[in-house]
Amino acid sequence: MTILEVKGLTKAFGGLVAVNDLTFEMEKGEILGIIGPNGAGKTTLFNLVTGFCRPDKGAVFFNGEDITGLRPHEVCKRGLARTFQITQAFPNLTVLDNVRIGAYSHMTSGKEATAEALRILEFVGLWEKSNELASVLPIGHRKTLELARAMATRPELILLDEVVAGLNSKEANAMIENIRVIQKQGVSVLLIEHVMKAIMSLSDRIVVLHYGEKIAEGKPEEISVNEKVIEAYLGEEYVYAKSQ
Numbered sequence: 001m002t003i004l005e006v007k008g009l010t011k012a013f014g015g016l017v018a019v020n021d022l023t024f025e026m027e028k029g030e031i032l033g034i035i036g037p038n039g040a041g042k043t044t045l046f047n048l049v050t051g052f053c054r055p056d057k058g059a060v061f062f063n064g065e066d067i068t069g070l071r072p073h074e075v076c077k078r079g080l081a082r083t084f085q086i087t088q089a090f091p092n093l094t095v096l097d098n099v100r101i102g103a104y105s106h107m108t109s110g111k112e113a114t115a116e117a118l119r120i121l122e123f124v125g126l127w128e129k130s131n132e133l134a135s136v137l138p139i140g141h142r143k144t145l146e147l148a149r150a151m152a153t154r155p156e157l158i159l160l161d162e163v164v165a166g167l168n169s170k171e172a173n174a175m176i177e178n179i180r181v182i183q184k185q186g187v188s189v190l191l192i193e194h195v196m197k198a199i200m201s202l203s204d205r206i207v208v209l210h211y212g213e214k215i216a217e218g219k220p221e222e223i224s225v226n227e228k229v230i231e232a233y234l235g236e237e238y239v240y241a242k243s244q
């Protein structure tokens with residue numbers, strides 16, 4: 001079953017076409033990776049899907065419903081959550097309160113929201129930091145908090161914008177494992193990532209963007225040997241390192 005359908009999506013900023021006539025579909029339960037060089041339009045795609053920016057052309061369907069142009073909170077209510085490449089937690093709130101805000105999207109009692117937030121913090125490994133202010137967290141914990149905030153809204157589809165990039169190897173492995181468990185719980189995952197270990201091991205399929213256009217789509221093993229993708233993004237070094 002298709003959970004997300006992006007059809008002819010186009011967005012320009014002045015003369016720069018950030019996303020250009022982009023079409024792809026995503027199956028329910030799938031982890032779909034999005035890769036491409038800096039400036040390829042990956043984050044703009046997330047902004048278009050989640051209502052943070054309106055497309056010039058094209059449409060977004062979620063579970064068959066046209067959600068094009070809906071506002072972010074309306075998109076979120078339908079079961080679509082995202083993280084931000086530049087983390088967006090409220091700095092002067094505690095870790096727990098940041099996650100409780102997400103839980104309030106589907107809960108009305110404070111007690112329930114607290115219990116849900118604590119459960120998620122335990123799952124992502126941030127429970128011990130519950131009472132710390134978000135502003136004092138190091139980068140690894142900030143990214144984990146982004147994930148926890150998005151998970152607290154109980155999404156059917158979660159969009160992760162570079163949650164592994166910038167983490168040390170131990171943190172990266174923990175994040176990869178968290179994403180795997182999230183998928184096992186039945187959540188579909190759209191994953192923007194530069195860390196190849198993460199994208200290649202997690203993705204069921206990958207869509208490659210270059211100057212806002214889709215230049216390839218396929219399974220990780222197909223993408224990693226695709227000439228166009230190697231030229232535009234992966235580079236000869238990646239192919240060489242893999243063959244060693």
Ligand SMILES: Nc1ncnc2c1ncn2[C@@H]1O[C@H](COP(=O)(O)OP(=O)(O)O)[C@@H](O)[C@H]1O
Nearest residue numbers: 013016018036037038039040041042043044045
């Ligand atoms: N709000 C904006 N205003 C003007 N230009 C933007 C805006 N957002 C993104 N862009 C431009 O659109 C292009 C795609 O950006 P982005 O989607 O952030 O790429 P990626 O996430 O793949 O690195 C870039 O050239 C970027 O400078």
Ligand SMILES: [Mg+2]
Nearest residue numbers: 042043044085
């Ligand atoms: Mg980006």
